[in-house]
Amino acid sequence: MHGSRNSGCPDLDSSAHPVHKQKGDQTMSTSSKWTTKIFNSSRAVLVAVAAALILNGCAGEPEATPPEFSTGKPSTVDQKAWGKIVEAAKDEGEVVLYVPPLPMSGMIEAFQADNPGINVTVETIPTPELIGRVDQETAVGASGADVVLHSVDSWFRDNDQANKLLSLQVSPASAEQGWNRTDRLGESNYAPVYANPYAIGFTTTGPGKVENVKELLDKFPDARIGLVSPTAAPATAHYYEVLRETYGDDILDRLAKTKHTVVDKAADGMRLLTAGDFDYLFPAIYHQFIDPKAKGAPIDAVVPKEGTSAPRYSTASPITAPHPAAAQVFMNWMMGEQGAKKFVETLPPAAVPVAVEGAISWAEIEVMNPDEWTKDKWDGWIKKQWTPHFG
Numbered sequence: 001m002h003g004s005r006n007s008g009c010p011d012l013d014s015s016a017h018p019v020h021k022q023k024g025d026q027t028m029s030t031s032s033k034w035t036t037k038i039f040n041s042s043r044a045v046l047v048a049v050a051a052a053l054i055l056n057g058c059a060g061e062p063e064a065t066p067p068e069f070s071t072g073k074p075s076t077v078d079q080k081a082w083g084k085i086v087e088a089a090k091d092e093g094e095v096v097l098y099v100p101p102l103p104m105s106g107m108i109e110a111f112q113a114d115n116p117g118i119n120v121t122v123e124t125i126p127t128p129e130l131i132g133r134v135d136q137e138t139a140v141g142a143s144g145a146d147v148v149l150h151s152v153d154s155w156f157r158d159n160d161q162a163n164k165l166l167s168l169q170v171s172p173a174s175a176e177q178g179w180n181r182t183d184r185l186g187e188s189n190y191a192p193v194y195a196n197p198y199a200i201g202f203t204t205t206g207p208g209k210v211e212n213v214k215e216l217l218d219k220f221p222d223a224r225i226g227l228v229s230p231t232a233a234p235a236t237a238h239y240y241e242v243l244r245e246t247y248g249d250d251i252l253d254r255l256a257k258t259k260h261t262v263v264d265k266a267a268d269g270m271r272l273l274t275a276g277d278f279d280y281l282f283p284a285i286y287h288q289f290i291d292p293k294a295k296g297a298p299i300d301a302v303v304p305k306e307g308t309s310a311p312r313y314s315t316a317s318p319i320t321a322p323h324p325a326a327a328q329v330f331m332n333w334m335m336g337e338q339g340a341k342k343f344v345e346t347l348p349p350a351a352v353p354v355a356v357e358g359a360i361s362w363a364e365i366e367v368m369n370p371d372e373w374t375k376d377k378w379d380g381w382i383k384k385q386w387t388p389h390f391g
Contacts, residue, residue, distance in 0.1 A: 069324040074168040088325035090117045095326035098145040100127045106346035143322035151311040153370030156190035165189040166317040171332045190316035195351040197310040198283035199301040206279035212304040225260045226269040226278040235311045238368040239283045246307040256389040309366040
């Protein structure tokens with residue numbers, strides 16, 4: 001237990017029990033004035049009895065109050081409060097992570113080694129289904145995910161504004177890493193912890209490696225190219241817009257004149273690239289090439305130094321989290337130096353907010369602004385820039 005209590009004294013302090021509540025929750029019924037009066041009268045009696053016990057020397061040492069979790073603004077907690085969260089997390093013993101298909105085993109093993117007693121259960125779910133599942137859990141109040149990690153910035157923003165995310169408790173160690181700064185977190189309860197710049201995938205049996213899209217078009221205009229459709233995600237549309245900003249308005253016209261195939265998502269393009277149907281694929285996700293390459297697939301990828309952007313992955317805890325304390329510990333671990341090192345090691349090439357060896361500078365990456373790329377802008381961009389060239 002947290003703290004000690006004189007066993008000869010009755011347990012009158014309801015605040016000594018864990019409370020997991022949403023902002024605005026009430027601890028008493030307000031269905032009628034009668035029930036409110038009864039509650040208040042009972043409380044007055046309890047207070048009087050407690051006072052009498054204290055006067056008679058029977059109060060003993062109060063039990064330490066476990067942390068409460070609710071919605072609201074994020075906050076930086078002191079070492080004592082963070083210690084309570086860690087102890088509560090160990091009592092919970094588990095954190096359930098919902099994540100899209102990412103090679104997370106190295107991350108999980110490292111977290112569990114750093115936090116013995118807290119096991120991580122991973123649910124790997126494609127992002128659209130992941131978002132839908134969490135939305136459904138939140139709507140019906142069902143427990144499920146403790147922590148989510150994905151790249152749809154607008155989902156985090158909208159759910160935070162709707163008070164559907166638990167308030168992020170920034171640990172002292174995370175504060176030292178800059179997470180208490182307004183330019184890092186602000187008043188948001190989701191933390192951007194990782195970004196992976198889009199790559200150009202290519203076959204090792206094809207025309208050859210190129211450093212950027214312009215070089216590809218200049219040197220190999222007859223190459224077979226797979227293009228991931230901007231309908232896949234706003235971040236994909238943003239990638240093509242960055243190409244326009246970097247190389248001029250005619251870049252999409254030049255791509256449209258190549259031997260190209262538009263695929264619905266990067267996974268489809270990877271399959272066709274591996275099968276030899278394409279010479280190049282973009283925007284591609286670099287870490288998806290690591291395992292196939294190791295198994296002998298004739299493919300590789302390069303991250304351009306210009307004309308690319310990066311999907312940003314954020315983490316948050318839904319209000320229905322069954323293990324809210326463990327969720328806070330796991331998120332702060334990802335936000336810190338150890339988490340950043342594992343992102344760089346297991347999901348290269350990685351950009352992370354914390355400066356660690358081997359990372360791409362967070363300030364150098366081109367990241368989509370979800371406040372700018374609304375659904376209307378996304379649809380409008382496709383209609384104006386993509387459809388005239390690719391149908």
